[in-house]
Amino acid sequence: MAVAAFPSCGARRLNARPWLHAVRSSASSPSPPRSPTDVDGLGTAPTYTAAASRSFFPKRGQTLELVCESLAFKGKGVCKVVDTGFVLMCDRALPGERFLGRVSRKKGNYAEVTKLKTITPHWDLVEAPCEYASSCGGCKTQNLAYEAQLRAKEQQVRDLIVRVGRFSDGDPECASVLKPIVPCDLKFHYRNKMEFSFGARRWIQIDSLTDDQDQIQRGHALGLHAPGFFDKVLHIEKCLLQSEAANKVLAVVQDSWRDPDLNLSPYDVHTHAGFLKHLMLRTGRDVKTGLPEVMVNFVTSSYRPKLLEPLINKISAIPEVVSIMNNVNSSVGNTSVGEEEYKLHGKSTITEMLRGLTFQISANSFFQTNSHQAEVLYKLIEDCAGLRGDGSEIVLDLFCGTGTIGLTIAKRVRHVYGYEVVAEAISDARRNAELNDIRNGTFIQGDLNKINDKFGSDLPKADIVILDPNRPGLHMKLIKYLLKLQAARVVYVSCNPATCARDLDYLCHGVADQGIRGCYQLKSIQPVDMFPHTPHIECVCLLELR
Numbered sequence: 001m002a003v004a005a006f007p008s009c010g011a012r013r014l015n016a017r018p019w020l021h022a023v024r025s026s027a028s029s030p031s032p033p034r035s036p037t038d039v040d041g042l043g044t045a046p047t048y049t050a051a052a053s054r055s056f057f058p059k060r061g062q063t064l065e066l067v068c069e070s071l072a073f074k075g076k077g078v079c080k081v082v083d084t085g086f087v088l089m090c091d092r093a094l095p096g097e098r099f100l101g102r103v104s105r106k107k108g109n110y111a112e113v114t115k116l117k118t119i120t121p122h123w124d125l126v127e128a129p130c131e132y133a134s135s136c137g138g139c140k141t142q143n144l145a146y147e148a149q150l151r152a153k154e155q156q157v158r159d160l161i162v163r164v165g166r167f168s169d170g171d172p173e174c175a176s177v178l179k180p181i182v183p184c185d186l187k188f189h190y191r192n193k194m195e196f197s198f199g200a201r202r203w204i205q206i207d208s209l210t211d212d213q214d215q216i217q218r219g220h221a222l223g224l225h226a227p228g229f230f231d232k233v234l235h236i237e238k239c240l241l242q243s244e245a246a247n248k249v250l251a252v253v254q255d256s257w258r259d260p261d262l263n264l265s266p267y268d269v270h271t272h273a274g275f276l277k278h279l280m281l282r283t284g285r286d287v288k289t290g291l292p293e294v295m296v297n298f299v300t301s302s303y304r305p306k307l308l309e310p311l312i313n314k315i316s317a318i319p320e321v322v323s324i325m326n327n328v329n330s331s332v333g334n335t336s337v338g339e340e341e342y343k344l345h346g347k348s349t350i351t352e353m354l355r356g357l358t359f360q361i362s363a364n365s366f367f368q369t370n371s372h373q374a375e376v377l378y379k380l381i382e383d384c385a386g387l388r389g390d391g392s393e394i395v396l397d398l399f400c401g402t403g404t405i406g407l408t409i410a411k412r413v414r415h416v417y418g419y420e421v422v423a424e425a426i427s428d429a430r431r432n433a434e435l436n437d438i439r440n441g442t443f444i445q446g447d448l449n450k451i452n453d454k455f456g457s458d459l460p461k462a463d464i465v466i467l468d469p470n471r472p473g474l475h476m477k478l479i480k481y482l483l484k485l486q487a488a489r490v491v492y493v494s495c496n497p498a499t500c501a502r503d504l505d506y507l508c509h510g511v512a513d514q515g516i517r518g519c520y521q522l523k524s525i526q527p528v529d530m531f532p533h534t535p536h537i538e539c540v541c542l543l544e545l546r
């Protein structure tokens, strides 16, 4: 069935930069001006610059005494110089913390700073249960009380909706739009997928350094990348975010892989020599028993199964391990998706259940990373969709991945059309539809950044559009399509409140400098915490046609 109108279906690198111009240029509108500053091209830094600070701009390398006031996009602390009020952004600074920091980078009208020493700790301080918390790039806010993490996330969404989205928080109707964040019941062990890297250069945590030690060590490592470094790996024996079963596998691999008799070498990203690149662990559930099942995926630079055999023998003895895969990636890139995939033990997929359906997950398929909270998220999406329940609606599921959102509502609607750029995800979506005996779903591969005027013209008109883009949000072509389509309801699921706020602005208020009028009304924004201890924020937004 040919229903798509994509001039080209190839994947392309998504880049948020072209949007910056659009975000900045619409500051000519009468609503409150947005901050001209930008955090790593995706969001905006809060506008805190006090008049007194304009005369003060710190020099690179300068050490300053700072106080952190709040958390902003990507979990960076918004900090002020004690004497002048000048704003600096600092990774791992938490609200209330007074500290010494060294200026590392100047950016527009603010600067970035590296924390050197805490003078007085932040408010809501708790002990981080993980021994790697102070250095690991995975969890940045483990030592901030969970309630404070939630408050900070909620505040960020509110700030972005007002500054970037141009919705007024003074308007009582608008104030009621922003719902309190939904917490995650599972604070640890919530991730069903972790990817560890093998490395030739080990990164030592600052607090375990002796005076004469450098942070970079020669020893081999298996763990997570040191924040901001592609070539340094923090050695990790156990991760509190993944399942206990996955930690059993990690422990067995850590126990054996450096044994010289095994002759296993980590891949060196500088010399491009070495064999082991990544260890990916995915946890699903056995559909019949509900017990965890684990897939182990070794990403290697070449196909040498004999070399892996001793490790496989040990890992396959762990009862939860039902699948061992090998993705071979001979390119110099850091990706874990191999150009060839081999099954080394057991099955080539694991299963997970979501809203009563069963999903098969292969080594490289996209699946919501927190299955427990995905259940909550999908229920919210379905509630927002406001289905009549008579099976009459047409639903467009844009950025559908493996089809999970569309499939979980398919039984209550007439037809679901899913669009997604990754061909393998589309195959998974079709297979998942079959597995769950769903026949009213059509999944189409195509790039939603490259749609043309004919896009969707051979589909029945959609009553509901569900959007779940990744971090860069919606391309202007898609915004224009949605404004022309005028579906009664749009449910926008976002993992980036900055680009989400921008897109909501376009859909509701239009794009003045392009003569585009908005036609939607923002009815609700529901932040959901999918990833405790990390800066990530998910939002489910409901728009209705005005």
Ligand SMILES: C[S@@+](CC[C@H](N)C(=O)[O-])C[C@H]1O[C@@H](n2cnc3c(N)ncnc32)[C@H](O)[C@@H]1O
Pocket (backbone or CB within 6 Å): 014, 366, 367, 368, 399, 400, 401, 402, 403, 404, 405, 419, 420, 421, 422, 425, 446, 447, 448, 449, 450, 468, 469, 470, 495
């Ligand atoms: C956040 S995921 C959502 C997946 C799915 N809705 C779910 O809940 O599992 C975003 C999806 O958008 C896809 N995607 C990214 N850019 C795209 C584009 N330009 N056109 C179509 N799909 C795209 C990604 O491959 C990914 O599967």
